Amino acid sequence: MSAARNATKSTLTHAPLLAAAAITLIPIAWMLCAAVKSGEDFKWLFLPRGDGFLGIAWDHLTFSNFTRLFGEAHMGSAILNSFFVSSVSAVVATLACAAGGFALARYRFRGRGPITVLVLGALIIPPPLLLAPTYELLYHLSLLDTFTGLLLPGIAPAFGVFLFRQATIQSVPRELLEAARIDGCGELRAFFVIVLPLLRPMIGAFMLITFLMWWNNFISPQVILQDPQKFPLAVAISQLKGVYYQDYGLQMAATVVSVAPVMILFLLLQKEFIAGLTAGAVKG
Amino acid sequence: MRERPGPAPYILLAPFLLIFAVFIVYPLIRSLGLATERSFGPGTSDFVGIKNFRLLLIDPLFWKAARNTLVFTLGSVFIQLPLALLLALALNRPTLRGRSFYRLIFFSPQLVGLVFSGMIASLMFEKRTGLINKTLHGIFGFSLDYPWLQVHIMPMLIITALWMYVGFNMVYFLAALQNVDRSLTEAAMIDGASKAQRFFHVTLPAIRPVGAFVVLLSIIGSVQLFELPFIIFSQTPYGGAGPDNGALTLVMYLYREAFETGDLGYASALGWIIAVFLFLAGLGQLVITRGEKA
Numbered sequence: 001m002s003a004a005r006n007a008t009k010s011t012l013t014h015a016p017l018l019a020a021a022a023i024t025l026i027p028i029a030w031m032l033c034a035a036v037k038s039g040e041d042f043k044w045l046f047l048p049r050g051d052g053f054l055g056i057a058w059d060h061l062t063f064s065n066f067t068r069l070f071g072e073a074h075m076g077s078a079i080l081n082s083f084f085v086s087s088v089s090a091v092v093a094t095l096a097c098a099a100g101g102f103a104l105a106r107y108r109f110r111g112r113g114p115i116t117v118l119v120l121g122a123l124i125i126p127p128p129l130l131l132a133p134t135y136e137l138l139y140h141l142s143l144l145d146t147f148t149g150l151l152l153p154g155i156a157p158a159f160g161v162f163l164f165r166q167a168t169i170q171s172v173p174r175e176l177l178e179a180a181r182i183d184g185c186g187e188l189r190a191f192f193v194i195v196l197p198l199l200r201p202m203i204g205a206f207m208l209i210t211f212l213m214w215w216n217n218f219i220s221p222q223v224i225l226q227d228p229q230k231f232p233l234a235v236a237i238s239q240l241k242g243v244y245y246q247d248y249g250l251q252m253a254a255t256v257v258s259v260a261p262v263m264i265l266f267l268l269l270q271k272e273f274i275a276g277l278t279a280g281a282v283k284g
Numbered sequence: 285m286r287e288r289p290g291p292a293p294y295i296l297l298a299p300f301l302l303i304f305a306v307f308i309v310y311p312l313i314r315s316l317g318l319a320t321e322r323s324f325g326p327g328t329s330d331f332v333g334i335k336n337f338r339l340l341l342i343d344p345l346f347w348k349a350a351r352n353t354l355v356f357t358l359g360s361v362f363i364q365l366p367l368a369l370l371l372a373l374a375l376n377r378p379t380l381r382g383r384s385f386y387r388l389i390f391f392s393p394q395l396v397g398l399v400f401s402g403m404i405a406s407l408m409f410e411k412r413t414g415l416i417n418k419t420l421h422g423i424f425g426f427s428l429d430y431p432w433l434q435v436h437i438m439p440m441l442i443i444t445a446l447w448m449y450v451g452f453n454m455v456y457f458l459a460a461l462q463n464v465d466r467s468l469t470e471a472a473m474i475d476g477a478s479k480a481q482r483f484f485h486v487t488l489p490a491i492r493p494v495g496a497f498v499v500l501l502s503i504i505g506s507v508q509l510f511e512l513p514f515i516i517f518s519q520t521p522y523g524g525a526g527p528d529n530g531a532l533t534l535v536m537y538l539y540r541e542a543f544e545t546g547d548l549g550y551a552s553a554l555g556w557i558i559a560v561f562l563f564l565a566g567l568g569q570l571v572i573t574r575g576e577k578a
Contacts, residue, residue, distance in 0.1 A: 017374055021389045027404050027447065028392070030415050034407070045418060100300035107293035115297065122308055126562050128508055128535045129555035132548040133311035133318055139326035153307035156300040187292030216397030218511045223543055234399040241519045248407055251519070255403045262395050270388065273395075274455060 031259075034252035036061045042248055065253035075254060077229060078236035082258075085221075085232055086214040089151055090207045096156040098203065101164025102195050106177060119165070122158035127219075135223055145226045154220070160206060167202035168195070204272040208265065212273075215262055233258040318552035325546040336553035346554070348529055349537040352438060356533065357506035359442035360449075361499055368450050368498075372457035373483075387458070390451030398448070402515030405444040409433050409516075433520055437530040441512055449505075453498055460494035461487070493573060500569045504562055510535040534558055 033046045041048040041060050050057020069075045103109075104116055134153055135144075143149030172195055180190045196203070218234040225231060228239075237254050240247075266273050319336055323329035340346045371390060375383050393401065408415045409432040420426035432440040464487055472482045488495075513531035517523060524540075525532035534554065542551035 013374060013377060013380060017371075017386055020371065021386060024389050024393060024447065024451070026415070027408060028396070030408065031404050042413065045415060096299040096303070099296040103293040103296035109293045112293070115301070118304070122304070124563060124566060125308065125312065126504070126508060126555075126559050128510070128538055129315055129552075129559045130308070130311045131538065132542045132551045132555065133314040134307065135542065136314065136318070136326040136548055137307075137311060152303070156303040158300075158304065158308070161300055187290065188295065191292075191296060212395065212397075216399060218399045218515070219539070223539075234397070237403060238399065238515050238518050248413075251403060251407065255400050259396050259400050262397070263392070266392070266395050274387075274391065 031252045031255055034248050035065055035256045036063065036249075036253075038062050038064060038249050065249040066257070068250055069253050069257065073240065073250065073254070074228075075233070075236060075257065078231055078233045079257065081230060082215055082232040082234070083261075085147065085151065085217075086211045089154060089214045090211040092151075092155045093157060093160055093210045094203055094207045097160030097206065098164045098196065098199055099191065100156065100161040101166075102168045102172070102191060102199070104161065105165045105168035106172060106174065116165075119158045119161050123162065131219070131223065138224060144224060145230070147230065150221055150224045154214075160210070163206060164199065164202060167199055171201075172198050201272075201275070204269070205275045208269060208273050211265075212262060315552045315555060318549050319556055321549035323546065323548045326548060329549060332549070336550050337557075339550070340553055340557065345529065345532065345537060346534075349532045349534045352530070352532055353507055353509060353534045355438045356441055356445070356509055357503055359438065360445060360502050360506040363442060364446050364450055365453060365495075365498060365502060367446070368453035369457050369495075371450065371454045372461055375454070375458055376461040387451075387455065390454055392451070393448045394452045396448070398511035399515050401444060401448050402512050403519065405440070405512070406433070406516040406519035409440050433516070433522070434527050435530070437513075437526055441509070441516075441531070444512060444516075445506075445509075449502075453502065456494055456498050457491065460491040464490040496569055496573050500566060503565050507558060507562060507565075508535050509533045510539065514539070 030046065034042070037044075037048065037060070041057075048057045048060045050060065100119075104112060104119070138144050138149045138153075141149070143152070176194060176198075177190060180194055181187075185193070215232075216234060217232075218238070221230075221232050221235045222238075225235065228236070231239075233254075237251075237258060240251055240254060318329075320331060320333055321329040322332045322336070374380075375386055396404070407413075409417075411417060411429045411431065411433075414432075416432065417426065417428050417430050420430065421428045430436070468486050468490070469482055472486050477485065510533060513525065513533060514536055517526045517531055520526070525536055535558070538551045538554045538558070541547050541554065
C-alpha cells in the first residue's frame with residue numbers, strides 16, 4: 001500500500017473519531033469556561049475575546065464564582081459531606097461484600113445454596129420499588145435525616161457480594177486455604193491475611209465504583225436527608241437555583257467543584273475504573 | 285480432607301445477611317402490603333385493596349409518564365446503542381493509533397454523573413443563551429428560540445443521555461469485539477466475503493450475547509430515568525416535570541406521589557408495575573438468548 005493511500009485511510013478513520021471526541025469534550029470545556037466568567041462575558045460562547053495571549057481577555061477571568069460558592073452558598077460543608085458519605089460507604093461496602101462473596105465461594109455450609117439464590121435474585125430488584133417502604137422503615141426506626149439512615153441500607157449491596165464471589169472463584173486457590181489451615185491459621189485470620197490481598201484488583205475496582213456511585217447518588221440523600229447542613233454536593237447543587245436562578249457562573253463553578261475530584265481519581269486510576277464499571281458484565 | 289469451617293462462613297456473611305434482611309427483604313415484602321394501602325405520609329394508612337392499581341390504569345399522568353419513559357427507552361436503545369457499536373468498530377481497527385486516548389475521552393462523561401450532567405444540560409439547552417442553540421444557529425441557521433426545554437423535552441433528554449452513556453456502552457462492545465476470533469474473520473476474507481458480509485455474518489453473531497446484555501442494561505437504566513429530568517427542570521423556572529409534565533417519567537411520578545403527595549401506597553403500586561415490566565424484559569432477553577443456543 002502506498003504511503004499516500006495510507007495517509008488518506010488514517011485521515012478517514014481519525015476524522016470522525018476526532019469529531020466525536022470534540023463533541024464529547026465541548027460540554028466539559030464549556031462548563032470550565034462558564035465557571036471563570038461573570039456578567040457581560042457570558043455573551044461569548046467560551047472564553048471572552050480580547051487582546052491577551054491567543055486573542056483571549058485573560059484579565060476578565062475571575063475566581064469570584066468559586067469564592068462566592070464557599071462563602072454565601074455554603075458549598076464547603078457539602079463537599080465534606082460528599083467525601084464522608086462516599087469514602088465510608090466505599091470502605092465498609094468493600095469489606096462486607098468481600099467477606100460475604102468469599103464465604104459463598106469457598107465454604108460448604110448449610111444455607112449456601114439459598115443465600116446464593118437470594119444474592120442473584122436481589123440483582124433484579126429495581127431500586128425505585130424499595131424507595132417508599134425504605135422511607136417508611138427509616139421513619140419507624142427514627143433514622144430519617146441521619147447519616148446512619150442514609151448509609152446503612154447501602155453498605156452491603158448484593159451485586160458486590162456477587163462480584164466478590166466471582167473474583168474469589170477466579171483468584172483464590174483452594175489449596176492455599178487448605179495449606180493455611182494445616183499450618184493452624186484460623187478461618188477469619190485467613191480471610192484478612194491471605195484472601196484480601198489476593199482479591200486486591202477487585203477491591204480497588206469495587207471501592208472506586210462504590211465511591212463514584214455515592215458521590216453521584218442523588219435520590220437517597222434527597223429523600224432521606226432534610227437538614228441542608230447534611231446535604232452532599234448532588235443535593236446541594238440542585239437547590240442552588242432557588243436563590244441563584246440563571247447565575248450561570250455560580251452554577252457551573254459548583255459543577256466543576258463536584259466533578260473535579262472524580263475526574264482526577266479517574267485520570268490516576270483509569271484501569272481500575274473501567275474494570276470496575278464493566279465488572280462481571282462480559283464474563284458474568 | 286473434609287473442611288470444617290465451623291461458624292466462619294456465617295460470621296463472614298453476617299453483615300451482608302443482616303443488612304439484606306432489614307433493608308431488602310423486609311422493604312420488598314412491605315412494598316406488597318403498601319401497594320394495597322393509601323397513606324398520608326409514613327405511619328398513617330388505610331387498606332384499599334387493589335384500588336391503587338385500578339386507579340393507576342385510568343390515571344392520565346401515569347400514562348403520560350409511561351409514554352415519556354417509553355420514548356426515552358426507545359431512543360436509548362435504537363439511537364445510542366448503534367452509535368456505541370459504530371464507535372467500538374472504529375476503535376477496534378488493529379492499526380489504529382491512540383485507542384486508549386479515544387477510549388478515555390469517550391468514557392469520561394460517565395464520570396460526570398447524572399446530577400452534574402443535568403446541571404450542564406439545563407444551561408446548554410436554554411433558548412438564546414445556551415451553547416446548543418447558539419451553535420445550531422451559527423452553523424445551520426436554526427432558530428435561537430428552539431424550545432428544547434419547553435417542547436422538545438424527550439429529544440433533549442435522549443441527546444443528554446447519549447452524551448453520557450455512549451462511551452460506557454462502547455467499552456462493552458469494544459471488549460466483545462476484541463474477543464472475536466480473528467481466524468474466523470480472516471477465513472471469511474479468504475473466502476471472498478465482503479466487508480459488510482463479514483460484519484453481518486461473522487462479527488455480529490459473535491458479539492450477540494454481549495449485545496443482548498447491553499440492550500437489557502440499557503432498558504433497565506432507561507426505564508428508571510429520574511435524576512436527569514428532575515435536575516434539569518429544577519434548574520428552570522418550570523420546576524417539577526417541566527411544562528405540561530413533558531419530562532414526567534415513571535420514577536419521577538413515583539417520587540412525586542411518595543414524597544410530595546405523601547401517598548406511599550400509590551407509589552408502591554407504581555413501583556410494582558415498573559418492577560414487573562423490567563422482570564418481563566429480563567425474561568424476554570433470557571428466552572431469546574437461550575432459544576438461540578438450543
